[in-house]
Amino acid sequence: MTNPTVPSPRLKRAQRRDGRSTRAVVLDAAGKVFAERGFGEATSKEICERAGTNNAAVNYYFGGKEGLYEEVLVEAHRQMLSLEDLNDIVASDASPEDKLRVFLGHIIRTAMNAPELWGIRIFLRELASPSPFVPRFIRTTALPKSRKLRELVCAVTGLPPDSETVRRATAFVVMPCMGFILFPEKLRTVILPGSASDAEGLLEDMLTYMLGGLHALGKTERTRERRAGERAERSDEPDARA
Template identity: 45%
Template sequence: MPTKPARTIATRTKRTKEAKEPDAPRVLKEPRAPKQSRPVKRTSRPDGAATRQHLLDTAGQVFAARGFADATSKEICERAGTPMASVNYHFGSREALYEAALVEAHRQVVSLDELTALTEGPGEPREKLRAVISRFVGLSTSTGAPWGFMLMLREVLSPSPAIPALIEKAVRPKAAVLLGLIGEVLQLNPQEPLVQRALMFTVLPCIALMIAPKQMQAALLPAVAKDRTALAEDFIRFMMAGLDAIAAAHRVRK
């Protein structure tokens, strides 16, 4: 019987051995973590309150320069750098924006918080009134007056339909504080007609000084603004003497 070649036997033996041996375990590669992209920096949207205030300040300047009739929402938004819909979005209408500008203008003249702080602090009523009037007179000689002063002047000379809202939102609360203070000075009920007249005599001249154009003051009364301290002191003397005369006349009538 012929023998098989040694090469063939060896080859079969090798194949049989390989078939019997288990396959080597496969090494599984861990999946690569996805590359994290760098966060894209996005420009944050401006805060709503800040945008509203910026629009209000811009509108106040435009209204002060042009008046309510000639100031347009388009010009206000262009100067503020805001979309055309900003006026309606934040205020509802151009009329409501003008109303808000008037209230802000009155706050620039003197805020309710400042007025309350001056009148509710320690001290005698007459000294508190002196502090209030000194503040008013000091504002009248200030060279860096904000746009609110010019806007109030325009409104006084040419009242708009926003006057009722201005009275309720800005003027009446401050008038109540001042009526209470003058009532204390005169030792009368703040609702007395005499106290109301005294408030008018006391505050209206200050308001006229504050909103009057500085060019007019400089041209007609150049010495007034040169000594602010003397102006305030003389005005207070004049005012206090008037209040004393009114109180004395009231006592005589009683």
């Protein structure tokens, strides 16, 4: 009797044949199937057939369909921007403004390639009908990227990382980027008909818009803090009439 937890020779042949690990092949096939059918309708059997592996692959590499879907969500987010890429951007020697330019350039390229990325369709499905796997994904994947992006926002605004203004400003950067990526291509071309042919112009406009807002937020917050400090000093002064 075959042990279903042991990968068959067919799994090993798949790894040698195309240079990709069987796990990666199954993950990619699962992403496409989940994007087409959603979590509820997708089956491990169809995923394995699409991957060209035996039916034990999903359980062997991911512990079942649920574990596989959690990994698919992580990979879907990587297709938009990986934590490694974001770390490289933030850790570079470039100015904060140039770092933001690189970040936005990555977002625009992802948006232009969205029709080829199954991860985009996964997130569109999640927006329409969130699965129970999203909260864990947010904790383990989305929040670390948000914290790293917050470092960049701090550098642009000149504000400390624990500032509520920085937290809000980070959301103001993320939300339009996500919206741009997740816009259906046909809708995006209607709203921004020249975006595909003038990606550089789009990048410059987005950069100017975001830098203007971030610099203004930093200036406003510093002015608010200065005035609060002045009021505190005045309240501590002894009454001259005393």
